[in-house]
Amino acid sequence: MSRMREFTKGFFKENATYVQVLGMCPTLAVTTNAINGFGMGLAATAVLTLSNIVISSIRKGVPAKIRIPIFITVIATFVTIVDLLMHAFTYELWKALGIFIPLIVVNCIIMGRAEAYASKNDVLNSALDGLGVGLGFTGSLVLLGSIREILGNGTIFGVRLWSGFNMFAMILPPGAYMTLGLLAALFTAIGLKRKRGEQK
Amino acid sequence: MRVFLILFSALLINNYVFIRFLGICPFLGVSKKLDTAVGMGFAATFVLVMSSVITWFVNKLLAVSGLEFLRTVSFILVIATFVQFVEFVIRKNSPALYEALGIYLPLITTNCIILGVAILNAQAKYSLLEAIFHALGAGLGFLLALVIFAGIRERLELYELPKSFEGLPIALILASIISMAFMGFQGLIKL
Numbered sequence: 562m563s564r565m566r567e568f569t570k571g572f573f574k575e576n577a578t579y580v581q582v583l584g585m586c587p588t589l590a591v592t593t594n595a596i597n598g599f600g601m602g603l604a605a606t607a608v609l610t611l612s613n614i615v616i617s618s619i620r621k622g623v624p625a626k627i628r629i630p631i632f633i634t635v636i637a638t639f640v641t642i643v644d645l646l647m648h649a650f651t652y653e654l655w656k657a658l659g660i661f662i663p664l665i666v667v668n669c670i671i672m673g674r675a676e677a678y679a680s681k682n683d684v685l686n687s688a689l690d691g692l693g694v695g696l697g698f699t700g701s702l703v704l705l706g707s708i709r710e711i712l713g714n715g716t717i718f719g720v721r722l723w724s725g726f727n728m729f730a731m732i733l734p735p736g737a738y739m740t741l742g743l744l745a746a747l748f749t750a751i752g753l754k755r756k757r758g759e760q761k
Numbered sequence: 762m763r764v765f766l767i768l769f770s771a772l773l774i775n776n777y778v779f780i781r782f783l784g785i786c787p788f789l790g791v792s793k794k795l796d797t798a799v800g801m802g803f804a805a806t807f808v809l810v811m812s813s814v815i816t817w818f819v820n821k822l823l824a825v826s827g828l829e830f831l832r833t834v835s836f837i838l839v840i841a842t843f844v845q846f847v848e849f850v851i852r853k854n855s856p857a858l859y860e861a862l863g864i865y866l867p868l869i870t871t872n873c874i875i876l877g878v879a880i881l882n883a884q885a886k887y888s889l890l891e892a893i894f895h896a897l898g899a900g901l902g903f904l905l906a907l908v909i910f911a912g913i914r915e916r917l918e919l920y921e922l923p924k925s926f927e928g929l930p931i932a933l934i935l936a937s938i939i940s941m942a943f944m945g946f947q948g949l950i951k952l
Contacts, residue, residue, distance in 0.1 A: 582789070585785035585786055586782050586783055586785045586873050589782045589785060590781070590782035629841070630838065633837055633841060637833050637838070641830060663833045664873045730941075734780050734943075735938070735940040735944065736937075737937075738934065741933050742929075742930045742933030742934035742937060743930070743934070745930040745933060746925045749930060
């Protein structure tokens, strides 16, 4: 049962984007449509899960003083693997995400999970934790990407919903900040309401 | 002439914070007060320029030996080591400067603008001089973004907001409005 909780806590309770405010750069930059957000989320999830597994299995042999460079090397290795695989098999997506694939290395979510969780817990729990947080991140990106794609382009996942009414600004940088800001306000409002409900 | 085009393109037209979305975490994190924003901005500019020079040579080395796929790994390690080294030197030699910039240095390692600019330099195949000016523009643009943003946020403290908009949401909406202003520079320079 507790294993299940390790997996699901990343979805809402410890959601990386809206609760912990980590990994903002890819969140804002690649969510011009739902597919890009989905691809970015899955790439980050793969790196997060694999690096969590490796880091938690070597955690006892890593000297505390140089743990950060070691973690970064592990993460960077997996990022390179994902980068090369995406270049080979999903070229269009690779081109759309561009520089943000190598930049998964400095995504604070991954380093944060390595430092706060994988370096202290066993392999299975760390894998579940990585998968859960990664999928929570993917969900946030797809949500943001869908809203921007629907409003800005009238399509979702490339399927046309309507034509003739496009708020083009939603796809441009200001739209990214605006949508994320309003979503963050919405999530804060829901959180506040829940807290008030518990107090009663 | 081209180097100045690169400088201003990175500084205003493709401002890294508002248009290209790099370095958002420190931008949202340390922009609550004007003086910390200035400290962070200058520390990042310094590290950006220096690490661009270093990674330029590393990239040449990788290209000569045909190991370009190791770019991400080697860049991030070189940058992390360099930042540690700078912190070390500043702490030993200049306590006053360390007081001003020191606390921001560890944060800078994971600032994606540093690695981002290094990788963009390599992808665009800039010469050393162009890489330096690109990094300088990116750093000053980051500083400009932080200062504008911190100035507005300091004033915002005085106003009463709906509870659900306090903190992050209003900061993001502010960033959206400033980003709209920066969109006005679009198309001024064609590189």
